Amino acid sequence: PSEHQPYRTSYHFQPPQNWINDPNGPMIYRGLYHLFYQYNPKGAVWGNIVWAHSTSTDLVNWTPHEPAIYPSQQSDINGCWSGSTTILPWGTPVILYTGIDPQDQQVQNLAIPKNLSDPYLREWVKSPKNPLMAPTSANQINASSFRDPTSAWLGPDGTWRVIIGSKRHTRGLAILYRSKDFIRWVKSQHPLHSAKDTGMWECPDFFPVLVNSELGVDTSIMGPDVKHVLKVSLDNTKHEYYTIGTYNLGKDNYVPDKGQVDSDSGLRYDYGKYYASKTFFDSAKNRRILLGWINESSSVNDDIKKGWSGVQAIPRILWLDTSGKQLVQWPIREIEKLRGHEVHLPKQVLEGGSALEVSGVTAVQADVEVSFGISELEKAEVLNPSWTNPQELCSKKGASVKGGLGPFGLLVLASKGLQEYTAVFFRIFKGHNKYVVLMCSDQSRSSLNNNNDKTNYGAFLDVDPSREKVSLRSLIDHSIVESFGGKGKACITARVYPTLAIDDKAHLHVFNNGTENVQFTLSAWSMKKARLDLESKL
Numbered sequence: 001p002s003e004h005q006p007y008r009t010s011y012h013f014q015p016p017q018n019w020i021n022d023p024n025g026p027m028i029y030r031g032l033y034h035l036f037y038q039y040n041p042k043g044a045v046w047g048n049i050v051w052a053h054s055t056s057t058d059l060v061n062w063t064p065h066e067p068a069i070y071p072s073q074q075s076d077i078n079g080c081w082s083g084s085t086t087i088l089p090w091g092t093p094v095i096l097y098t099g100i101d102p103q104d105q106q107v108q109n110l111a112i113p114k115n116l117s118d119p120y121l122r123e124w125v126k127s128p129k130n131p132l133m134a135p136t137s138a139n140q141i142n143a144s145s146f147r148d149p150t151s152a153w154l155g156p157d158g159t160w161r162v163i164i165g166s167k168r169h170t171r172g173l174a175i176l177y178r179s180k181d182f183i184r185w186v187k188s189q190h191p192l193h194s195a196k197d198t199g200m201w202e203c204p205d206f207f208p209v210l211v212n213s214e215l216g217v218d219t220s221i222m223g224p225d226v227k228h229v230l231k232v233s234l235d236n237t238k239h240e241y242y243t244i245g246t247y248n249l250g251k252d253n254y255v256p257d258k259g260q261v262d263s264d265s266g267l268r269y270d271y272g273k274y275y276a277s278k279t280f281f282d283s284a285k286n287r288r289i290l291l292g293w294i295n296e297s298s299s300v301n302d303d304i305k306k307g308w309s310g311v312q313a314i315p316r317i318l319w320l321d322t323s324g325k326q327l328v329q330w331p332i333r334e335i336e337k338l339r340g341h342e343v344h345l346p347k348q349v350l351e352g353g354s355a356l357e358v359s360g361v362t363a364v365q366a367d368v369e370v371s372f373g374i375s376e377l378e379k380a381e382v383l384n385p386s387w388t389n390p391q392e393l394c395s396k397k398g399a400s401v402k403g404g405l406g407p408f409g410l411l412v413l414a415s416k417g418l419q420e421y422t423a424v425f426f427r428i429f430k431g432h433n434k435y436v437v438l439m440c441s442d443q444s445r446s447s448l449n450n451n452n453d454k455t456n457y458g459a460f461l462d463v464d465p466s467r468e469k470v471s472l473r474s475l476i477d478h479s480i481v482e483s484f485g486g487k488g489k490a491c492i493t494a495r496v497y498p499t500l501a502i503d504d505k506a507h508l509h510v511f512n513n514g515t516e517n518v519q520f521t522l523s524a525w526s527m528k529k530a531r532l533d534l535e536s537k538l
């Protein structure tokens with residue numbers, strides 16, 4: 001790896017070097033959080049995959065351990081791919097993961113802790129009965145599309161259930177298996193759910209959320225005040241989408257609610273770079289926590305040069321919005337422990353066509369909260385009914401395209417003369433019978449290095465600007481801009497690699513490139529470094 005590392009993160013999880021991808025089997029066990037993740041011990045590109053392992057008391061500072069799961073049996077000799085943990089009713093955690101066997105078939109394996117009194121659960125023992133689920137000519141499972149078991153859930157009938165991502169032709173499938181003892185698994189005739197033309201479903205996640213509550217619940221909870229969420233990661237497009245719906249225990253199937261879009265154009269946890277995510281129930285704080293992998297946007301050559309690739313997003317809590325129609329996410333409170341010096345800008349007017357530098361924070365490593373109030377809503381641009389794709393709209397109308405109300409927001413990781421910046425902003429449109437708020441993350445000017453993917457991202461935000469403020473929180477971390485619009489109603493994560501706006505040469509501005517004035521208040525905190533790469537293996 002090269003000496004100067006301007007893109008390494010200070011508080012987004014990453015190991016000292018090499019390739020990482022999916023978070024695996026996150027859980028809390030005896031007060032300690034465990035993160036496993038897909039890892040290549042030998043380089044900065046995907047390959048030689050094992051489950052690397054770190055633990056934490058706060059999901060912010062991490063202690064690394066030796067890999068927990070690595071090829072050692074027939075059933076995983078060609079790789080240990082993604083999977084999940086399940087906490088058994090008496091408190092013992094177990095891992096279900098995908099192994100790649102000698103024929104390169106994808107099969108599902110079980111591992112249990114070697115020593116339950118080791119709080120770090122450093123060693124795992126694989127079941128001699130592995131594989132527990134495998135493609136056969138009888139079950140018609142596609143051997144190269146059968147992976148990523150979820151956490152299992154236990155029905156009131158004493159039967160465990162788990163889903164595995166798959167496809168049949170172009171139809172995405174959540175194959176359902178049942179077991180009484182966690183060892184002998186029987187495939188159900190029908191998948192839990194499927195959707196046409198979505199392709200392979202990687203890393204499915206299926207879990208309950210409470211109606212009208214931000215509290216999380218155990219994965220096996222069912223009942224009248226419970227809705228279910230099914231999330232899938234699409235191998236074809238590298239997007240995730242989720243639906244909210246009903247789990248019918250009798251039929252053992254899941255049906256998305258009316259109006260939920262069961263395809264790539266549906267709801268996303270994150271409208272930027274975010275993939276192979278997974279939730280777990282934090283029984284210590286009664287919350288459901290979401291982890292996700294943030295891929296690079298740089299070239300493979302640049303990844304090899306810097307010696308690493310991939311980071312984990314800041315853990316987010318997630319709950320059902322009061323509308324019942326979408327989820328809401330927010331960075332875990334613990335991350336605020338890293339907030340240092342605060343710069344506060346009290347309520348003021350930001351005139352159309354102006355920008356204001358926020359000085360006094362380490363702009364390269366900051367947590368920024370800003371909220372905008374708009375009074376002149378009549379001046380909003382009329383929304384063309386053909387503008388239905390927010391990402392396309394954000395590409396067409398980047399930060400430099402003037403509007404009526406907006407673009408207004410933040411210029412982050414900006415160089416002194418604004419040769420480089422990433423813009424996270426809003427535009428307000430007059431829609432059919434309501435105002436429409438568009439949230440964008442514009443990477444087109446983020447770096448003078450053109451080897452990077454600088455695609456813009458966008459999302460529509462379900463906020464009514466005539467009744468509430470339009471708020472934005474951005475977690476800036478050297479090469480990451482992780483943004484939360486409308487108090488977590490839409491999230492966009494971007495990777496950027498500035499060449500000038502690095503280290504103490506990065507600047508932060510609030511800007512308004514619309515014709516109309518807006519009001520804003522802002523707080524920005526310099527962020528301290530988290531303990532991410534402590535070498536000690538304990």
Ligand code: DQQ
Nearest residue numbers: 038081082147202203276
């Ligand atoms: N990554 C794993 C697979 C999974 C994919 C392999 C998703 O199990 O489907 O590293 O990123």
